[in-house]
Amino acid sequence: MCADTPEYKDTLNLPNTDFPMRAGLPKREPEWLERWESIGIYDRLRERAASAASTEDARKPFTLHDGPPYANGHLHIGHALNKTIKDMIVRSHQMMGFDARYIPGWDCHGLPIEWKIEEQYRKKGKNKDEVEVIDFRQECRRFAEGWVDVQRDEFKRLGVTGNWPAPYLTMDFHAERVIAEEFQKFLMNGTLYQGSKPVMWSPVEKTALAEAEVEYHDKESFTVWVKFRVSNVDFPDLTLAGEETEAEEGRAVMAAEEQVAHDLIGAHVVIWTTTPWTLPSNKAVVFGRDISYGLYEVTGAPEECWAAPGDRFLLADNLAADVFKRARLNEDQYARVRSVSADLLAGLTLLHPLAGAEGANGEWDAPRDFRAADFVTDTEGTGFVHCAPSHGMEEYELYRDLNMLDRVITYNVLDDGSFRPDLPFFGGSYILSRKGGEGDANKKIIDKLASVGGLLARGKIKHSYPHSWRSKAPVIFRNTPQWFAAIDREVGDGQDQYGKTIRQRALTSIDQLVHWTPKTGRNRLYSMIEDRPDWVLSRQRAWGVPLTCFTKKGALPTDPAFLLRDEAVNTRILEAFEAEGADAWYKNGAKERFLGTDHNPDDWDQVFDILDVWFDSGSTHAFVLRDREDGTEDGIADVYMEGTDQHRGWFHSSMLQACGTLGRAPYRNVVTHGFTLDEKGNKMSKSLGNTIAPDQVVKQYGADILRLWVAQTDYTADQRIGPEILKGVADGYRRLRNTMRFLLGALSHFEESDRVAPAEMPELERYILHRLAELDHVVRRGYAAFDFQGVFQQLFNFATVELSAFYFDIRKDALYCDGDTQRRRAARTVMDLLFHRLTTWLAPVLVFTMEEVWLERFPGEESSVHLTDIPETPADWLDEPLAAKWAKVRQARRVVTAALEIQRSDKVIGASLEAAPVVHIRDKEMLAALTSINFDDICITSGMSLTGDPQPAEAFRLPEIDGVGVVFEKAEGEKCQRCWKILPDVGTHAHPATCARCNAALT
Template sequence: MCAETPDYKDTLNLPETDFPMRAGLPTREPAWLEKWAKMGVYDRLRDKAEGRKPFTLHDGPPYANGHLHIGHALNKILKDMVVRSQQMMGRDARYIPGWDCHGLPIEWKIEEQYRAKGKNKDEVDVVDFRQECRKFAEGWIDIQRDEFKRLGITGTWDKPYLTMDFRAERIIAEEFQKFLMTGTLYQGSKPVMWSPVEKTALAEAEVEYHDKESHTIWVKFRVTDFDMPDMDRAGEEENVDAGADVIRTLEKMRGTFMGAYVVIWTTTPWTIPSNKAVVFGDDISYGLYEITGRPEECWARIGDRYILADKLAGEVMRRARLDDGMYRRLCDVTSHQLAAMALAHPLAGADGGNGEWDDPRDFRAADFVTEDEGTGFVHCAPSHGMEEYELYRDLGMLEQVITYNVMDDGGFRADLPFFGGTYILDRKGKEGNANTAVINKLIETGGLLARGKIKHSYPHSWRSKAPVIYRNTPQWFAAIDRPVGDGQDTYGTTIRQRALTSIDQLVTWTPQTGRNRLYSMIEARPDWVLSRQRAWGVPLTCFVKKGAMPTDSDYLLRDETVNARVLEAFEAEGADAWYKPGAKERFLGNDYDPSEWDQVFDILDVWFDSGSTHAFVLRDREDGSEDGLADLYLEGTDQHRGWFHSSMLQSCGTQGRAPYRGVLTHGFTLDEKGNKMSKSLGNTVAPEDVTKQYGADILRLWVAQADYTADLRIGPEILKGVADSYRRLRNTMRFLLGALSHFEESDRVEPADMPELERYVLHRLAELDEMVRDGYTAYDFQGVFQQLFNFCTVELSAFYFDVRKDVLYCDGDTARRRAARTVMDLLFHRLTTWLAPVLVFTMEDVWLDRFPGEDSSIHLQDIPETPASWKDEALAAKWAKVRRARRAVTAALEVQRTDKVIGASLEAAPVVHIDDAEMLEALKSVSFDDLCITSAISLTGDPAPAEAFRLPEVAGVGVVFEKAEGEKCQRCWKILPDVGTHQHPGTCQRCDDALG
């Protein structure tokens, strides 16, 4: 019979699509970019979104000085997924990309170019120098823009914001002037983190911590006097004998402590010449220790007496090479007794009586002294440490303790005895000769007890990678605890109060841990250092009165007319106007005598620039935010001390509140082994390399699959796994396209007229629509992707598509075939829009395969509304039982296939025993044989025999294998008893009907 049976292949409704299985993304994606640019998709979306509720993601500006790294790609792809998903859910989602253009990295590059040509930057006209910096930034902006666009990022690429635009520089200056006019700005001299290599102050956000090996020294401060108040009171005692006893006791104390040494420990020997004090802890137990023996190589001498914290004395002695038997503890030393002592600097008298270190050192208690390490005493150089500075500031003693020994290049002042001309760091940021010079001099004068080396975490400039120092310099600060006085007091009267209140009352944090991190930073931070001693940036547009003190009320010129002249010039010429000849006279006009005022030439911290972007993007642009607030700031975790932080401070200083309603934080990128990426290690992954090998959609899918709240790993094996997930999704979409060929509106079936299986799929679509919208609203891209991926691969490809292939291919124009195709059309529209924010190129490919045209794009679509009526919980509960039973049947058939009993499931007609009457009724009400892709199936409530197959996780279902009876239909391949009894040879009843 088979030989005479016609070939029915051409009578089947086989899928038709030209959609390729191989994506070819690296070569095809650029064409879609060109299409979107030609169409003006972003502008068309703005027109379409008119009247919608706006959603503004404010772009944290990358720095314009190099090719993109994988962290840039992660950040921008996340932003793009936010913007696209919000747009497709019905918002007017705006995205204005921007760049940070000022600052030291660019200035440093231009200086390097000068040095290579033998030129000195200081000999170049400052305006010419700034123009070269501007040109350098412009070049990198063009390069980075193309690299971002290649990743499929949408936005106003033709009108980005740049901090160096004239308008932006004008507004940055205007924002600074608000600090000037409200009394928040002040000039102070305090220790700040200083880069000797770059010759400028640094903010905390410009510092990173690396291990550094430092000198560590134990230094002796000699007790030169001991004068307790009790000595004076003893002479006034009415009882002569009692007074004499007190005097004798105190004199004995004097004899005990005079000539003893208080020992300090430091990892910065170069600060010893600037020492002005030693401090101790009130609640620390101290003792007086005497040396009774010594080895050959040792700086301690027999008879020396050292005052040390008891907890640390043993370690100090060990460092001094003294064994346990070489010293003894003489007595307790109380804080009352310590306060009675006067100490001499270890270099006192060494300079031949010039008096550099001859004054007694201040000696008092301080609450920052601990006994965790060191000696229990802290040497104080308030010019080089904030805790010491704050201690003596609060005591009103700064004038007595501040020194100016260290110059801007990290060298000691030339006239400093012994050390003038030595450097803490050399010009390349390596160890200089200052530490060695200080140590050698201490050895020479007998001031050193011990020395060593320590490896510890130490602040470095993130630009030059060189260590930084704390150095007292005159700088301009924004006071964060001073009442601002601008009347915007809803969130508080000071910058700190406003920031902390905004964090809790205005801002939503993703993840919530971001709130804690920023809150603790702002709660503990000092005043904001606004000034930098560089050239490329926006200057502090202010004037100071000659001869006046910073504390004088008329020290700063506060005049709105002068401010307005500056702003007008900046608008027309940019910030270069500040540096042009005659600028001071021009801005002061006829209102003030230029000879009485000094023009400030420090530039603003670049974090003030980027912190001000809300002012010239959100508030100043037509496509900004209607209320000046961003719905979202999205950056890496490092920006809690960077852009999130500076934007908060800046906006609280000028607007009285945060500039954002939401903050999303992502982790860093690591290699596959969890190591930090480094060019020297060769474990970096460049976005350009990924797009060349796989395409940008694979990189986007990597972002969507990962938990961005933690650090993300990436590498060749991980990308292979992502590519495999992509192929599985692509095959799902390809099946839909093939199944929907020639689908017309007239084929559509209403849900009420559909079979239960189709209505169950609609229920799942309704559930997924809610999950997708909730997920995108919460920026949970991983959750959205996992739901959709599982749906596509498990519920569609492995279940619904597998079951309905028979109907799609073999049915004629039946109601159930039309219903299946209707559901697949609904699936198509939802899956393409649900996935479009992630797979921007692939979903465009899928969409255009079905809806071609020059003006057609998936990115002009919204996610379709899903009727609530599609949800049917009772039906879903029933089909949960059906699918559980199906799993047991398919598992039983797989055993037979593995054992070569059958080649395909259509050869089977199993008997299925069901214990649960409700499940049995459910299975009898559906075409369970079609669901299991068998030619027949028998359902029974009888107990399953012992030999029945059972799946442990599906209790109460037993499957007995039986082969199907009958002949194989040559069209649908089912084995049925009626095959061969119809008009068309070798067909079953269904296929005979389809052939007509």
Template sequence: MCADTTDTTSLTPDYKDTLALPQTDFPMRAGLPKREPGWLERWETIGVYDRLRDRAEGRTPFTLHDGPPYANGHLHIGHALNKTIKDIIVRSHQMMGHDARYIPGWDCHGLPIEWKIEEQYRAKGMDKDKVDVVDFRQECRRFAEGWIDIQRDEFKRLGITGNWADPYLTMDYRAERIIAEEFQTFLMSGVLYQGSKPVMWSPVEKTALAEAEVEYHDKESFTVWVKFPVTDFSLPEADVSDEEMSDDEREAVASARAEAREAFVGANVVIWTTTPWTIPSNKAVVFGEDFSYGLYEVTDTPDECWAQVGDRYILADRVAGPTFARARLEDGMWRRVRDVTPAQLAAMTLAHPLAGAEGSGGEWNDPRDFRAADFVTDEEGTGFVHCAPSHGMEEYELYRGLGMLDRVITYNVEDDGSFRPDLPFFGGTRILKQNGKEGDANAAIIAKLVEVGGLLARGKIKHSYPHSWRSKAPVIYRNTPQWFAAIDRAVGDGQDTYGTTIRGRALRSIDELVTWTPRSGRNRLYSMIESRPDWVLSRQRAWGVPLTCFTRKGAKPTDTDFLLRDPAVNARILEAFETEGADAWYKPGAKERFLGTDHDPADWDQVFDILDVWFDSGSTHAFVLRDRADGTEDGIADVYMEGTDQHRGWFHSSMLQACGTIGRAPYRNVVTHGFTLDEKGNKMSKSLGNTVVPEEVVKQYGADILRLWVAQADYTSDQRIGPEILKGTADSYRRLRNTLRFILGNVAHYRPEDAVDPADMPELERLILNKLSVLDGVVREGYRSFDFQHVFQSVFNFATVDLSSFYFDVRKDALYCDPRDSLERRAALTVLDLLFHRLTTWLAPILVFTAEEVWLERVPGEGSSVHLQDMPDTPAAWRDDALAARADTVRAVRRVVTGALEEKRREKEIGASLEAAPIVYLPADVAEIITDRDTFATLCITSDIRLTTDPAPADAYRLPDVPGIAVSVVSAEGEKCQRCWKILPDVGTHAHPGTCARCDRALAAQS
């Protein structure tokens, strides 16, 4: 009889349909750009934000106060970063049990918008100053309204939640009323004063600027070495007539004095400056008391040199050589004649280089003050500094301290950067042209100095220079009458818990009331406020909230009755602003209306300067936190979150403003993010073509990818973004999406009635629950401390490593093949259900669209949304540190097994790991931990495994970092089960052909 050669496997039934394979419509490809708008519409329809407010009644409020962006252009990548961080903060705190409120807002006043309208006017050949101020303000308002609508839609497209139906606007009538009221608090408490000091001034925009409105760019400037002649030398008489001196000593001193006078008179003190335009306003020269100075004489000159043989110059010794080099005098062309002491310098009288110039009208004939000052350096320049206190704060402060301001302040420069028309030689010349380019003033001044012999050298220098961040034009320091808030004057409001002055309150608030993320933010703001001058509140513009005050005609700013402080007048102003907005200040008859019958309008001048826009935004705590029903009970925000530039901007102005009105900081936490750079770490610039536009990222990848980029970045430092980085972000998203898809596919088989109590679960499931317990703490603490990078990386690693690469890989067999009622399968499904609820809610603050998609795949319904859920509580009983410690040992041994299997796979000795039945050689202590060969074989995804404490053969596989463990891979014995693919000895001996015992039972249960 012939042998039977029939292929029995071809007669085995196809068991595929008997497996509990994943079932889900959740697509592998997200298609976010097309699908996200649908979720936005759905959230709008079901009113998620409002429903959260209704459900949150009784919860602890948590308020992130939104720093207002300007309503004047499309969003840039910094906006996307900023608003996404805020959104993650708000959503995460809501899902952790708070009533998390977010009221978006816009800064509507000030130069950013006013400048846009002026640009439109200039394009049409119109003069802004000839337009009715109320009409002009209305154009600014309409411009802002248009951009608010555009930006609102752009923010919403990023998935930002909030009260978009009722945002705050600094130009709302109610807001303008409260800003005016906050200003009146400064007025009535005595910290407001009018002063005249140098402030940063934009000649192009014709207004003062705050430090926050200035950015620094390289600028090429003229630089000059100017000669101030010594016209007299007179030591104090006591130096030459001391009664204790002998006649010979007295005669020697007198001779030395005469010698010094002969040496110094006719010499020149040389100053160096990069602002030649300030020379006409010079009133003094200062020197350093601790520097070494010398008198130098020119002994030879080259061609084309302004110095002449015999000229004498006084210079700091350290910089004498470089100074003469700039004058084209080489070594050997000059010599040091003698020392010059600080006392001798103080005895000199200097003349302005233009003194006595023909046609000067005596403008510069007064002697220049000459004294020591602590801000002089001998690191560069000449060791002397020319002082124009009208154009420099250090000089201003020096002479204010000396009580000499009335002798040194000038008003030579007009608001457009031109010199006053009657200034000799230079009247009408401009420091800057209207387009921000170099004017003709510097050239004219240098030419005149050359003409009168006042220059030693000249040149050009490229240096960092302040520019207006709006017009991009250079700014100047200019002395103008401005309104200031005195930050070291006692505030007369009785709110002295944290100090009596604005500065004192601010510094105490920084250390006692605010938590800083990162901590460096504290140091930055503290140092700024510690050293800052008084706050310049006034701007010479039209679009904003005016300084609602009146000054007595003929009175001096120092007079006690200079400012009108009348509560009744203030109340009338506020009442008008409430219904008409700040335009009421500019309408005909406004002065008479507000002064009423109590004050004669003829006695008072109405102030028409507008408030610094930073006062507007600094006041937002008053009309958003304190004034609104959805604000806070105490008017204090839990979080202010902005970019690092806001330490000199919104964080700063809000602190000063609140310390002047409520006596403390308006926030409990300050979170700061860095700047966004391109992939190479360069600053983004349209001219370089390296900008990343949020709208384009959303169109290509979807908003969730942009949000994921934010979550993956360390936002406390500068972040990088670009095509390759976004590709990497998209890859991380894809891996995470696959994990979520696996959960959805398998949890479709979950039935609540089959759930397994954690105490009855196998160790593998209890290990996952332990990890969930630990991770729950990590997630909550990360969100509470605003560390989203740590939150996402922890969840991502858990999802892709612990779950996808380990747990899912191990439990696929039980999920697909086990009988429906097996403990392993039911426990795994129970864990998957728990994973679903935690991963979706943990990720929802970051991946707002994807988390919603995952949620609705399993929990559909008209009003269903993951964003209406809280993060589930995690039972303390899930935590099992002892099990985790044992699991670390098991995972280490498993690594050796999988390493050995992979080696055999590379060598083509096996295909799938189920073809193997490894022998694992264990130390005795490890053998006490790993005792169940079937469970360990399941973990290693092999058909069988053998555990032994016998000595391992020399050729067994080992890993250096797992000492004492060795593995020999042998083939599994038996036949391949046609349902689960394990190779077992009992396959083919059961009722169902080609199956193992486990699969046979599963099939029997299905029949």
């Protein structure tokens, strides 16, 4: 530029914004939280919906029912994922025109909290059993209250919106009243019963557990091959071939029977078990009717073997070799004597290996039942299964169906996992130690069996085994009296639209009433409910809602009068719970108070078991959706959303509970997310040091980066997170922030008078409007389908590729250098439309950043993007022919920009404005499209020659775009000192060293 050339920089329309590139989210996000709280955004949205309820602008309610987290610790990354997805569901539906309500809730009862209080007692040397139950329960309540407050603040810090001042708590008095009321419906509709059957039992916690309270870990167990002696053979009818006389036939039968008796009496049926502690409770052995069995004789044995030459064993043929290998016998040390049919097996009488043992006092002398059972296989073990129906569900069901439970149920194991004191040899020994490790029972039993010759082999096995997810200790199956909800008994409530039983209603609901995201959720829950046993409702603990019922003294559980069913009694209980909470059940004189004058308290026992906490959370639909003003009209939620483990947890219990009281599922949609893993795909563990705490991410990056990670991941599968992944998320965030900053700068001082109608816009702007219309459909469909990854990927690519790298790049020249032209006003109009859509489309994800962007343009005490809906997009913005044309334009542009990049890399030019390439186009339709627009502006060059002539050999090409070749030429002329284009007319206008366009802008 010459010394006397004017400085044109100040004449440009440069972007103007105070929006910083550095977000500073950790520091600034709490300020926006305070602002939202001060203006009461959540309440204002509800008030707005209420005021429009009777107008044509009425908003349809949309309710996501919160699966309650447990109030007993700081949040982990799974909590953050869960609550963020929920928040995005609620916010996106709100901005799509719904009245989207979210009532956060907490699970407050049950063993985890009770366990924490007991730990505190143990540290102080305090005995829980010496504390009044109400005092203990009050300590549990205070513990839960403290963690509710902590977790509430942690959830709010993540930007989660909702009715935080009035959440639901399962320990609120009204909630406890409704939980009791829901239980009473089972009492009154005939599905409640008391039974004694094997349930998963935690000896450490001394309570029954539900499947949802159990997790599976590898455990090393003792395994033994045990001998049951054949003491007698009751022969079936034997059919002999041939035409012998009756006498001959009789002699043949007798001879055959004598031979069989000789072969089998004294032989041993061998069983295999990984739970030696169940052997003292053995009552039977079962076999498979379709399995091939043989009688095997030992012909030689080493000294260390528990078998001796001449010993005979009954085994499944497929498993015999493996069993003898375990017994340390080689193939030449045993032989198969004969086949043994299932009919013949059925005639055998077996004795327990401890039968007749000195000091056993006849405990095991009775013959064992021996019969066929469907669950026996010959894939592992011996082909025979030892049965202790008190400790195994399959065995229990077998003898239940045979009406033989009274002959096979034992009560050898106490609630702490020890054997009853008077059990010979083993009384007082423990299956597990007090801390959940191996107790002394298994060793004592194995040693005793060895001493009486009852073992063939022993070993150890590592296998997947159920553990309590709270104490992390192994559980056992133990027969105890428990309260159950019968899921195959007809529910006497008349709500039979979807089935007469709880199971029928649940399976029908799954298939007909619920939409599943992902679809696999349907199969998972369906198979679980299809195969599940009756629901164990009772727990032997103190902190929770009691089973509010009374039983008749002296009556059997099968007696119709066993349970007191009296609506007046129920009402008195519910009124007390509403006023005093469930503690009312434990107060002095409670039984007399609730029974009133209609029933003699001496005739009734008060039940003090507490309800399974899954019944609590499964009942939340009643006291949240049904009873609250911000609930739903029909008591049904639009969405339940939790982790995949809740198919056996909250989704499951809510389904069963509601099917027992409402007659159907309490939800219309079930959305499921996977588990969070570290960057290598490993499960997070404190011991491995690979955990990522939400508060750490928030302190380093801000909550919006954590939310962006959630939006970028496929939450329906397991997700990974770690330092490198978060760095990548932060980089993507910066690119998106840069796009929004450009928009803000370009829209400085934009006013309505600047607006241009779409029909008057250049094609490029109308093409961007077309893309906005397409994206509007994508965003709305995606948000409605809870597909946040799909929505964000589309928006991110649009913002960073189609806008920043294409549209903004092209229109910078017009925005900065044009005067008050139609083109510049059209561009700013489109950018205003882009602003309103991008901010509202992205607000459910980047709640803090989009608020910052919004307030930068629309400041004010009452202003907030979260009080705004996604704008409706006119259908006539869609223009498929124009989009097809511009697809060709963009293809040609890619070839030109790639050709110029080579010249830039080779230092031939410093910028694309120094070029005026010749572009050869083979396709006539593409050539016509390019000649109808200013293609040099689109390619950001100072000139352009378009031709249909054949491409010369030196033309640059891209292999994926056929028919376009570029020959580089430098632009001719002088450089305009205002717009930097190189044009022949520069210097010929009134304003020195300017082109015609810039001269006009300055005039």
